[in-house]
Every structure is written in structure tokens, then in C-alpha cells.
Amino acid sequence: MEGLPTSSALSRRALLAAGAALALVGCGPRLGGARTVRYANWGSPGDDSDAMRLVRGLYEDFELATGVDLRVENIPGSQEYLRKVLLSYVAKSEPDVITLDASSAAIFIENGVLQDLMPFVNGANGVNLDEFFPNVVEIAKRGDALYALPVDFNPVLVYYNRAMFAAAGVPEPQDGWTFADFRATARALTKGEQYGFEFANWMPGWIMWLWNHGGDVLSPDGRRAQGYLDAEPCVEAVQFLYDLVERDKVAPRLSQAASMGVDLFANARSAMKVSGHWELVGLASAPKVNLDEVGVVSFPSRLEAPVTVAYEAGLAMGRHARNPEDAWEFIRFFTSEATQKEYQRTGIAICARQAVAEKMATTEVKQAFVRAARTARVPWGARVPKYDQVERIGQDMMDRVMQHGTKPAEALRSAAQQIDEVFRDA
Amino acid sequence: MRKSQTGWWFIAPASLHLLVFALVPVAYAAYVSLFRWDILRDERTFVGLDQYQRLMADQAFWGAMGQTFKYALMAVPGGLVAALLVALAVSQPLKGMAWFRTLFYIPAVSSGVAIAMLWIYVYLPERGLINTMLMGLGWPSIDFLNESGWALPALAFMSVWVGLGPRMIIYVAGLMSLPVTVYEAASLDGASGWQKFWRMTMPLLAPTHLFVLVTSTIGAFQTFTPVYMMTNGRPMGTTNLVGYHIYVTAWENFNVSAASAQSFVLLFLLGLVSLAQFRMMRRRLEGYDAS
Numbered sequence: 001m002e003g004l005p006t007s008s009a010l011s012r013r014a015l016l017a018a019g020a021a022l023a024l025v026g027c028g029p030r031l032g033g034a035r036t037v038r039y040a041n042w043g044s045p046g047d048d049s050d051a052m053r054l055v056r057g058l059y060e061d062f063e064l065a066t067g068v069d070l071r072v073e074n075i076p077g078s079q080e081y082l083r084k085v086l087l088s089y090v091a092k093s094e095p096d097v098i099t100l101d102a103s104s105a106a107i108f109i110e111n112g113v114l115q116d117l118m119p120f121v122n123g124a125n126g127v128n129l130d131e132f133f134p135n136v137v138e139i140a141k142r143g144d145a146l147y148a149l150p151v152d153f154n155p156v157l158v159y160y161n162r163a164m165f166a167a168a169g170v171p172e173p174q175d176g177w178t179f180a181d182f183r184a185t186a187r188a189l190t191k192g193e194q195y196g197f198e199f200a201n202w203m204p205g206w207i208m209w210l211w212n213h214g215g216d217v218l219s220p221d222g223r224r225a226q227g228y229l230d231a232e233p234c235v236e237a238v239q240f241l242y243d244l245v246e247r248d249k250v251a252p253r254l255s256q257a258a259s260m261g262v263d264l265f266a267n268a269r270s271a272m273k274v275s276g277h278w279e280l281v282g283l284a285s286a287p288k289v290n291l292d293e294v295g296v297v298s299f300p301s302r303l304e305a306p307v308t309v310a311y312e313a314g315l316a317m318g319r320h321a322r323n324p325e326d327a328w329e330f331i332r333f334f335t336s337e338a339t340q341k342e343y344q345r346t347g348i349a350i351c352a353r354q355a356v357a358e359k360m361a362t363t364e365v366k367q368a369f370v371r372a373a374r375t376a377r378v379p380w381g382a383r384v385p386k387y388d389q390v391e392r393i394g395q396d397m398m399d400r401v402m403q404h405g406t407k408p409a410e411a412l413r414s415a416a417q418q419i420d421e422v423f424r425d426a
Numbered sequence: 427m428r429k430s431q432t433g434w435w436f437i438a439p440a441s442l443h444l445l446v447f448a449l450v451p452v453a454y455a456a457y458v459s460l461f462r463w464d465i466l467r468d469e470r471t472f473v474g475l476d477q478y479q480r481l482m483a484d485q486a487f488w489g490a491m492g493q494t495f496k497y498a499l500m501a502v503p504g505g506l507v508a509a510l511l512v513a514l515a516v517s518q519p520l521k522g523m524a525w526f527r528t529l530f531y532i533p534a535v536s537s538g539v540a541i542a543m544l545w546i547y548v549y550l551p552e553r554g555l556i557n558t559m560l561m562g563l564g565w566p567s568i569d570f571l572n573e574s575g576w577a578l579p580a581l582a583f584m585s586v587w588v589g590l591g592p593r594m595i596i597y598v599a600g601l602m603s604l605p606v607t608v609y610e611a612a613s614l615d616g617a618s619g620w621q622k623f624w625r626m627t628m629p630l631l632a633p634t635h636l637f638v639l640v641t642s643t644i645g646a647f648q649t650f651t652p653v654y655m656m657t658n659g660r661p662m663g664t665t666n667l668v669g670y671h672i673y674v675t676a677w678e679n680f681n682v683s684a685a686s687a688q689s690f691v692l693l694f695l696l697g698l699v700s701l702a703q704f705r706m707m708r709r710r711l712e713g714y715d716a717s
Contacts, residue, residue, distance in 0.1 A: 079678070083677055083678065086466065086680070087677075089466065090465050090466060090468070107466070111466040111467055112467065113466070254569075254572060255551075255568075255569040255572055255573050258551050258569040258572050260551070260552060386679070388678065389678075389679060395660070396660070396662055396663055399574070399660065399661045399662040400662055403573065403574050403661060403662065404574060404662060418486075425480075425681075
């Protein structure tokens with residue numbers, strides 16, 4: 001102990017100073033020291049897939065190129081991600097940059113927790129928004145302000161198994177088909193344990209049926225459901241889906257589908273399903289479906305042109321980002337053409353940059369998604385802050401119809417009332 | 427005086443813990459329930475009892491409360507009967523009973539999330555444990571957690587299993603405290619095993635029944651983890667139990683004021699239910715004292 005004269009006042013001061021210095025070194029960057037950017041993204045912290053390794057490589061490229069210390073916080077589960085990130089704003093411990101899901105963008109934008117990126121976009125170190133799909137850029141726009149720069153997006157289309165169509169001697173569907181065509185096709189493909197279609201009660205995946213019948217969940221200003229969700233086109237759409245399951249029996253009941261315990265489409269037990277571009281990743285290793293045998297087509301529609309949605313993901317900056325310039329640098333880097341050419345090799349979605357999207361659309365299926373992207377709608381969650389509650393009510397409504405046999409008109413009327421109550425309470 | 431000061435020091439840590447982590451948050455929740463509080467914008471307006479008034483007409487909340495009553499009606503009596511039967515079995519003076527008691531108690535010391543994950547597999551359609559057995563008997567597979575008629579009973583059945591250990595231990599303690607002499611006298615009078623159980627064990631266990639009944643009812647009304655992990659309140663809101671509903675109101679809808687008001691209404695109703703249970707059992711307890 002001779003070498004450590006802790007009893008002297010000098011050494012006590014020295015120890016305190018050293019401790020304080022260590023604390024500062026340890027805590028400084030975590031608290032947002034110079035050249036540190038905290039970035040929250042959804043995903044599992046332990047994910048070591050090929051896609052995740054590719055993404056981590058891109059993060060390292062950014063750090064090497066800029067000298068910025070990028071702290072990535074992966075949060076699993078989309079709902080958990082939403083809650084955790086929103087609460088981090090409440091606790092004033094928010095990340096500098098977040099991945100903003102279009103389906104829940106409004107709650108961030110309308111509550112004023114994000115920073116307008118237009119000064120950066122138009123600045124010396126800016127980007128050219130004309131290089132992006134314009135309808136996708138619109139998702140996070142409010143007037144002249146832009147709250148997220150889009151990275152990529154997923155339109156939702158009807159997948160079909162070409163081999164099953166060929167085996168049944170049914171012609172492949174074409175864009176512009178009608179609901180009657182869809183029904184006849186599904187009937188022709190149903191035999192034995194094989195279904196023509198597979199329906200899942202996931203509102204982001206079935207809202208397009210309402211749209212293509214000419215209906216919608218909310219009024220154009222997004223403030224009212226009564227008069228819209230309970231209107232005739234929506235009743236007809238839900239009745240159509242119910243009939244596919246219960247009258248025509250061309251799709252399994254929800255409980256039947258679940259009790260089969262497998263992905264019906266990936267196991268060649270249903271010939272058609274509705275899904276986004278992300279489905280291709282899973283189908284690449286599907287047990288009984290060859291990716292070459294998969295086709296996609298627009299929804300059947302009674303409108304002039306079929307409608308789908310753009311489930312987009314973008315990068316947004318917190319209103320109180322500690323290092324806005326570095327945060328913008330990361331956003332610019334990650335949405336740049338060079339980075340996106342690498343990132344989009346994950347194959348999950350379509351790049352928001354038109355040139356990259358077109359270049360990567362090397363198959364008919366991918367080209368169909370890019371075509372659909374041009375007219376894809378902004379999801380309601382990007383406009384209506386309480387839309388997650390609307391979706392919960394919508395899914396309950398569909399359960400009532402599909403599982404309880406409630407008449408669509410009655411279930412939709414009740415759902416519309418509940419939604420308007422939510423808006424009234426807001 | 428010194429003795430009394432020492433006593434205060436002994437209870438100080440627990441009291442401090444209770445104050446900081448229970449009483450202050452409860453008081454703060456009461457305060458929050460008097461506001462319309464937008465936590466995302468950090469804007470608050472004092473509204474007095476308005477949240478409580480609105481709650482009276484909140485169909486979703488009362489729907490959740492109704493489902494919770496149904497759940498409690500399934501889970502609590504089922505839990506009591508199962509625990510009593512197991513307690514009677516493991517109280518037999520046979521070799522190895524201590525092991526059985528330990529085995530039955532294991533779920534009580536396991537993580538609620540892990541248990542929920544386990545039961546998701548137990549209830550899995552087609553490949554789950556129960557469905558494998560059903561299909562083995564030639565019956566169709568049931569999607570327990572997604573069919574509206576099955577989801578709530580499935581959660582209640584699981585809660586009987588989870589709560590078996592703690593309830594069993596309390597019943598075992600109750601059984602062990604019963605006076606042997608009374609049973610000996612009954613035997614001499616020629617009472618059968620069933621008569622001794624029904625006319626002696628059951629009434630003598632009245633204080634134990636009351637304790638298990640009250641704590642199990644409160645536990646049923648606080649159920650959260652299985653709903654969060656297994657059903658998210660679906661299908662059709664049949665498993666939207668009030669504990670989960672309060673969570674959704676606070677942390678999915680970000681309406682902390684309404685959630686606080688809901689919590690106090692739940693507290694009030696639980697107080698009423700517990701009071702009713704105490705009153706119901708009082709007669710039996712009085713009879714027991716008189717005898």
C-alpha cells in the first residue's frame with residue numbers, strides 16, 4: 001500500500017479527478033458527444049443473418065467514410081419498436097435517427113417529435129428528391145416540410161403459383177381482372193386439400209380489397225369512418241371475402257389455416273395469396289414452391305385502375321438530434337444510390353430511388369412490383385395518428401364476420417362507430 | 427423508547443421501498459387521472475373527475491371487465507379445486523411426496539414469459555401437445571388461441587396450472603394445521619372418509635379457502651403476461667382482460683390519464699369483490715369459531 005498514499009488530500013483529489021475523467025470518457029459518447037449518431041431500427045439485436053451482416057457492413061462503411069461513431073439500436077417487433085421509440089421521445093432519451101415506418105409515421109409527425117429535413121435536402125450537402133418515387137416521398141411530407149427520406153417500400157399484390165395454375169389448366173391472371181374472374185379462378189384451383197386462395201386477417205393486407213371495391217376505411221380527410229367503412233362498397237368487399245371462405249370454400253377458415261400449421265402458399269396448398277415484396281425472401285427457400293413458378297398480379301378491381309399501397313420505410317431525424325449534421329450525413333449516406341445498390345440486395349423491398357429500383361427489377365415479378373409502385377397509395381397510418389387503433393378495430397370486425405358469422409353490414413357499422421369514438425376522444 | 431427506535435430502523439428499508447415504489451406511484455397515478463394528459467406532446471389540462479365520468483360510458487373498458495369476470499369465474503374455482511385436490515394428494519404420509527410438492531411448485535418460480543411461450547406450443551394447432559393427443563383420438567385439431575369460443579377457457583386452464591403450486595402450498599399448510607383430535611373423535615363416532623372430508627375438512631379449511639379465493643380473484647383481475655404473449659386480446663376481444671386493456675390504453679394508445687382512471691376503478695371493484703367474499707365467508711368462519 002506504500003505506493004498508494006490514499007490518505008493525503010492530494011491523492012484523494014487525484015483519484016476523484018481520474019474517476020471523473022474516466023466517467024466522462026465512458027459516458028461522453030453515450031450521452032451524444034461530438035460525432036456520435038444514435039440510430040434506432042427494428043430488428044433483433046442477435047440477428048446474424050446474411051442480410052444483417054450486409055447491413056452491418058454498410059454501417060461500418062459509413063463510420064470509416066465519415067469518422068462518425070454510429071450506435072445502432074435494434075428493437076425487435078414492429079409494435080414494440082413503435083412504443084419504445086415513442087416513449088424514448090417522452091423520456092427525452094430519443095435516438096438521433098430512426099427508421100420511420102409509413103404505417104405509423106403520422107403519430108411521430110403529428111406529435112412534432114421529428115425534424116423537417118428540407119433545409120438539409122436543399123442544403124449544400126443535399127439530395128435530389130426527383131430521383132425518388134414521388135408518391136413515396138409524399139408519405140412523410142406535410143406541406144413543404146419533409147420528415148423522412150424514403151429508403152424502400154413494399155407494394156402489396158396477389159401472388160399466384162404458376163405451376164398450380166398450369167396443373168389445373170387455368171389461365172394465369174392478368175392485370176385488369178374482375179372479382180368474378182378472381183372467384184372463378186379460385187374455384188377452379190380448389191380441389192381436395194388444395195385451396196385456390198388463402199385469406200389472413202391482417203388489415204394491412206386486406207384493406208386493398210375495400211379500396212378496389214371502391215370503398216375506404218376513412219373519409220378523405222381521415223377524420224371519420226361512419227359513412228365510409230360502413231358504406232356499400234366495403235360491405236360488398238367484406239361479403240366477397242366471407243363468401244370465398246364460407247360459401248365457395250375456396251379459402252380455408254382462419255382457424256383451419258392456423259390449424260394446418262404451415263404456410264399454405266409456400267407449401268403449394270393454396271394457389272393464391274396477398275402479400276408484399278418481402279414474401280419473395282421467404283419463398284426463395286420455400287419447401288414446395290420454386291421462385292421461378294411464382295407470379296404476381298394486381299388486385300382484381302372495379303376501379304379504372306387497380307389500387308395497392310406503399311408500405312414504406314424511411315429515415316427520420318429527431319427534433320432534438322444532438323448532432324444534426326452528422327445525423328443528416330448518415331441519412332444521406334444510407335439513402336444514397338451507392339449504398340442502396342448494396343442494401344437492396346437483401347431483397348426485402350423496392351428501393352425508393354427509381355433508378356436503383358428499375359435496375360434491380362431483373363425478374364417479371366420484381367418488374368410487376370415496380371409498376372405497381374408508381375400508383376401505390378399512401379397508407380392511412382402515415383396520415384392518421386391513431387390509425388393503429390383503427391386497425392385493431394378493423395381486425396376485430398373481420399374476426400366477427402369470419403369466425404362468428406356476424407353480417408358484414410352489422411360488423412362494419414359497429415366498427416365504424418367504434419373508430420369515430422376513438423377519433424372523438426382524441 | 428430505544429427499543430421502539432430499533433424497531434423503526436428494522437422496518438425502515440421495507441417501508442421506504444413501499445413508499446417509493448408503491449405508494450408514491452399510486453398517488454401519482456391518482457394525480458394523473460385528474461388530467462387530460464398528452465404524454466407525447468407533454469400537454470396537460472386539469473379535468474377533475476372527467477376521466478372517471480367518461481369511463482362509465484366506455485364500452486371497451488366494460489367489455490374487458492366483463493371478459494375478466496368470465497375469466498375469473500373459470501380460473502378461480504378451477505384453481506381452488508385443483509389445488510385442494512393436489513394438496514390432499516401430496517399431504518398423504520407417503521414416501522416421495524416432498525418431491526411432488528416441489529414439482530408442482532416449479533411453475534410458480536418460472537418466468538411468466540417462458541411459461542406463456544411453453545403454452546403457445548402446448549396449444550399449437552395440429553402439432554401442439556393437446557392437439558396431437560386429440561388427433562390421436564381421431565378428433566379434429568382445435569386452434570385454441572384463435573377461436574373465439576376457446577381462447578378464454580384456454581387461458582383460464584393455463585392459469586390453473588400456473589397457480590397450482592402456490593395455492594397447493596397454502597392448502598397443505600391449512601391441512602397440516604387441522605386438529606388431529608377432532609378427526610380421531612370422528613373416526614370413533616364412525617364417520618366415513620367422505621363425511622370427514624365434506625363435514626370437517628372443508629369447513630375447517632374455511633380461512634384457507636377465503637385467503638386463496640381472495641388472492642386468486644385479485645390475481646385473475648391482474649392477468650397480463652399470458653394475454654400479452656399469447657393472444658393480444660384477440661380473437662374478437664374475448665381475451666381482452668382488464669389488465670391488458672389498461673396496458674393498451676396507456677402504452678399503445680398513449681392515454682395515461684384514462685389508464686390511471688381505469689386502474690382506480692379496477693381497484694375499487696376488486697375491493698368490493700374482496701369485501702363480498704369476506705362477508706360470504708364470515709358466516710362459516712363464525713360457525714367455525716363457535717364450534
